[in-house]
Amino acid sequence: MILSFFLQILVTGLALAQLHPKEPAIYQRLPSLRERAHIQDQWRDERISTIPSLLKKYNIDAWLMSQREHAEDTIWWSTKHATDYDAHRRTVVLFHANKSSLAGHVNPLMWVDNTGQVWPELRATLESYNPKRILLNTDRDIAFAAGLHAGELFVLQEELGHRWMSKTVNEPMLAVEYVATKMSGQLAYYKKLQETVWAMLEEGFSQRVIHPGVTTTKDVEWWFLEKMQEQNVTTWNHPRISVLTEESYPGWEGSDDIIREGDILHIDFGITAMGLNTDTQHMAYVLRTSDDILETDAPESLKEGMRKSNRMQDIVLENMKVGLSGNEVLRVCLEQMKREGIEGQIFSHPIGDWGHDAGSVIGFLNLPEFVPVLGELPILPNTYYSVELYAYHFISERNETIRFRQEENVYYVEELNSWQFVRGRQERFHLIDGRKQQQQGFTVQNFS
Numbered sequence: 001m002i003l004s005f006f007l008q009i010l011v012t013g014l015a016l017a018q019l020h021p022k023e024p025a026i027y028q029r030l031p032s033l034r035e036r037a038h039i040q041d042q043w044r045d046e047r048i049s050t051i052p053s054l055l056k057k058y059n060i061d062a063w064l065m066s067q068r069e070h071a072e073d074t075i076w077w078s079t080k081h082a083t084d085y086d087a088h089r090r091t092v093v094l095f096h097a098n099k100s101s102l103a104g105h106v107n108p109l110m111w112v113d114n115t116g117q118v119w120p121e122l123r124a125t126l127e128s129y130n131p132k133r134i135l136l137n138t139d140r141d142i143a144f145a146a147g148l149h150a151g152e153l154f155v156l157q158e159e160l161g162h163r164w165m166s167k168t169v170n171e172p173m174l175a176v177e178y179v180a181t182k183m184s185g186q187l188a189y190y191k192k193l194q195e196t197v198w199a200m201l202e203e204g205f206s207q208r209v210i211h212p213g214v215t216t217t218k219d220v221e222w223w224f225l226e227k228m229q230e231q232n233v234t235t236w237n238h239p240r241i242s243v244l245t246e247e248s249y250p251g252w253e254g255s256d257d258i259i260r261e262g263d264i265l266h267i268d269f270g271i272t273a274m275g276l277n278t279d280t281q282h283m284a285y286v287l288r289t290s291d292d293i294l295e296t297d298a299p300e301s302l303k304e305g306m307r308k309s310n311r312m313q314d315i316v317l318e319n320m321k322v323g324l325s326g327n328e329v330l331r332v333c334l335e336q337m338k339r340e341g342i343e344g345q346i347f348s349h350p351i352g353d354w355g356h357d358a359g360s361v362i363g364f365l366n367l368p369e370f371v372p373v374l375g376e377l378p379i380l381p382n383t384y385y386s387v388e389l390y391a392y393h394f395i396s397e398r399n400e401t402i403r404f405r406q407e408e409n410v411y412y413v414e415e416l417n418s419w420q421f422v423r424g425r426q427e428r429f430h431l432i433d434g435r436k437q438q439q440q441g442f443t444v445q446n447f448s
């Protein structure tokens, strides 16, 4: 009680303090591939050990997956060893809740088969176990609970017959909760990934990489991709960079502009390593340093725009209560924005095993006020979210309304029942200063 009181004060203090990290980010070296695999397999074992209690929670006796190489169940990717790259032959997996009965307490039971031998054995196992409710991943809407391929369903119908197919059920939240829940040991590595993301942003959005009047947005996109290679991480999504204007939206593909002084740049990108994914959007400003104008910072009007999107981030985090649905969170956020006179849009999503992970979404770009199915799921604890949104702000000197687009990743802090930024959030524009380029002797990068 007292501890949580002090933590509350600490967090309130942090909320008022700057959340933009004070120190520049440093590229974080990950362990060797062998060590990463070892760590990931420990997380895997820890996750799998939670399945019996999840079965109990959702009143399921057995969770059955049948899959073939190249037609894996979506869940397979969140149960595999780090050194597995696909399911072999036909792989049948049976997670069960009965510790007493099944051979050697093995959980899951697993068959790798290409002769049909699995079916009599599976039938005999079910016969001795006698599950009342067998979960199959056949949901119509939620991908994480829908990984049973149609061909496998036909085979199960034939091989298990009415005797067992009549016991099958759909319970999508079990799969969602399994995939969404993060192990506590993952956070330290997620923080490293996020610091690497920021190091890339601080280098990529600087005069080291961008030469105003020469470098294009596409050049910088490929710089980011090459940088990932150098840092031994991959991605789930091509980096997309655009010059922000009133028209440049949605700009999912990025733009192909020569970057010029006075431009507002925007990036949306993520990295992947150790089974974890990031998703970040930041903005940069190219200082005007020619023609006797010597800017040293972004114009006040742009800073105001970022303050609005920062305020929207606060609003989302304050309202993102575990147990509420994404749609309920969205509604109260939109109401609060209205009261505070902020216009914009929220489209935040879970992140983790996948860039777009299992769980409830808070808005969608094309569904700004209510999201059927995915928005109706509850916000889960012990998971990560990507707080993705934009605020509209009119920039009078440009005579344009710009969308201030930001995205930062947060994690759940159980003791506080609230969310915190994994590294921090952008509160200042990354600045590109052509003068420093000359002073510091950076040459124009050859991007071709």
Ligand SMILES: *[C@@H]1O[C@H](CO)[C@@H](O)[C@H](O)[C@H]1NC(C)=O
Pocket: 098, 099, 100, 101, 102, 128, 129, 130
């Ligand atoms: C576990 O399996 C045994 C043997 O099949 C059975 O007798 C028992 O009722 C099962 N327990 C539960 C909790 O299902």
Ligand SMILES: *[C@@H]1O[C@H](CO)[C@@H](O)[C@H](O)[C@H]1NC(C)=O
Pocket: 029, 030, 230, 231, 232
């Ligand atoms: C990337 O991996 C290579 C090969 O193991 C290694 O030499 C290099 O130092 C690694 N780079 C970083 C930034 O971790």
Ligand SMILES: *[C@@H]1O[C@H](CO)[C@@H](O)[C@H](O)[C@H]1NC(C)=O
Pocket: 399
């Ligand atoms: C600003 O833009 C609006 C429409 O986008 C236009 O009607 C108006 O004339 C512009 N104002 C100035 C001062 O350029």
